[in-house]
Amino acid sequence: MKSPDSVASTPRRQKVQSAEVGTDILKALAELAPATSLSKLAEHLDMPASKVHRYLQALIASGFAEQDPATNHYALGRQALFVGLAAIGRLDVVKVAAPWLVRLRDDLNETCFLAVWGNKGPTVVLVEQAVRAVTLVTQVGSVLPLLGSATGMLFQTYLPDSETASLRLEESARAPELTSERLAEQSERIRRAGIHCIHGQLMLGVNALSAPLFGVGRKLAGVLTVVGSAPAFAADPHGPAALRLRDHARQISARLGGDIEMPA
Known part of the structure; x- marks a missing residue:
C-alpha cells in the first residue's frame, strides 16, 4: 500500500513533468522561429505529435504560443515575448x-x-x-x-x-x-x-x-x-x-x- 505522502507527491511530480514538457516546447518554438508546423515541431522534440498538440493548446490558451490561422503554423505568443523581454x-x-x-x-x-x-x-x-x-x-x-x-x-x-x-x-x-x-x-x-x-x-x-x-x-x-x-x-x-x-x-x-x- 502506498503511503499518504507518496500518493500526495504523485500529482506534484506530474505537474513538474508537465512544466518540463511545456518548457521544452517553448524552447523548440524559439529554436524554430519565426514559426513552424506541428510535424516539424514534434520531430524536433522527438515527441508524438498528439502530445505536442495537447500541450500547444494549453500554451495558446495562456498566451505563450499562437497559431497562424492561414498556415496553421505555431509560434511564440505575446506572453513568451513579454518574458523574453523581461530577461533582456x-x-x-x-x-x-x-x-x-x-x-x-x-x-x-x-x-x-x-x-x-x-x-x-x-x-x-x-x-x-x-x-x-x-x-x-x-x-x-x-x-x-x-x-x-x-x-x-x-x-x-x-x-x-x-x-x-x-x-x-x-x-x-x-x-x-x-x-x-x-x-x-x-x-x-x-x-x-x-x-x-x-x-x-x-x-x-x-x-x-x-x-x-x-x-x-x-x-x-x-x-x-x-x-x-x-x-x-x-x-x-x-x-x-x-x-x-x-x-x-x-x-x-x-x-x-x-x-x-x-x-x-
Whole structure:
C-alpha cells in the first residue's frame, strides 16, 4: 500500500513533468522561429505529435504560443515575448540605451531602434517610432539579416568571427557576390567610419544609419539604428543625422564603460 505522502507527491511530480514538457516546447518554438508546423515541431522534440498538440493548446490558451490561422503554423505568443523581454531588460545596454533612444527619435523624428545579438542573429529589442502620420513598422523581436542590413553589418564587423560564421555562411550562399574579400573591405570601411548606411537595400525606399555601442573592453554591446523613408531621410554618413547618431552612441558607450573614441 502506498503511503499518504507518496500518493500526495504523485500529482506534484506530474505537474513538474508537465512544466518540463511545456518548457521544452517553448524552447523548440524559439529554436524554430519565426514559426513552424506541428510535424516539424514534434520531430524536433522527438515527441508524438498528439502530445505536442495537447500541450500547444494549453500554451495558446495562456498566451505563450499562437497559431497562424492561414498556415496553421505555431509560434511564440505575446506572453513568451513579454518574458523574453523581461530577461533582456536585465542587460545593461537596454536599460542605458532606452532614454537615449527616445531623445534620438525626438531629435530626428525618424524611427530608431536598438538591436542586440540573439540566438538567430541581430534582434530588435527596443523601438521608438517616428511621431508622424506614417511610420515604418519595425517590431520588437524582429531578426535582421547579418549581411543585408546596416545593423547586421555592424555585428558582422565587430563580433568575433566564431559568433557570426554560421549565419554569414548561410546568407553568403544566397548572395555569391558577397565574397570574403568584399566583406573584409566593407568591415574595414565601417571600422574607419564608425558608422554604416544602406539605401533601399533591406526594403525599397527605406534608408538606414547604424552605429555600434561598446561595453567594457570594447566589446560590442548592441547597435543603434535610425531608419527613414527616402528621399526625406537620406542616410548621409556625413550629414546631421549621422552626427547625432554618433553622439548618442558615444554617450551610451561611455555609460556602459566602453571605448568612446569613435571617428567624428
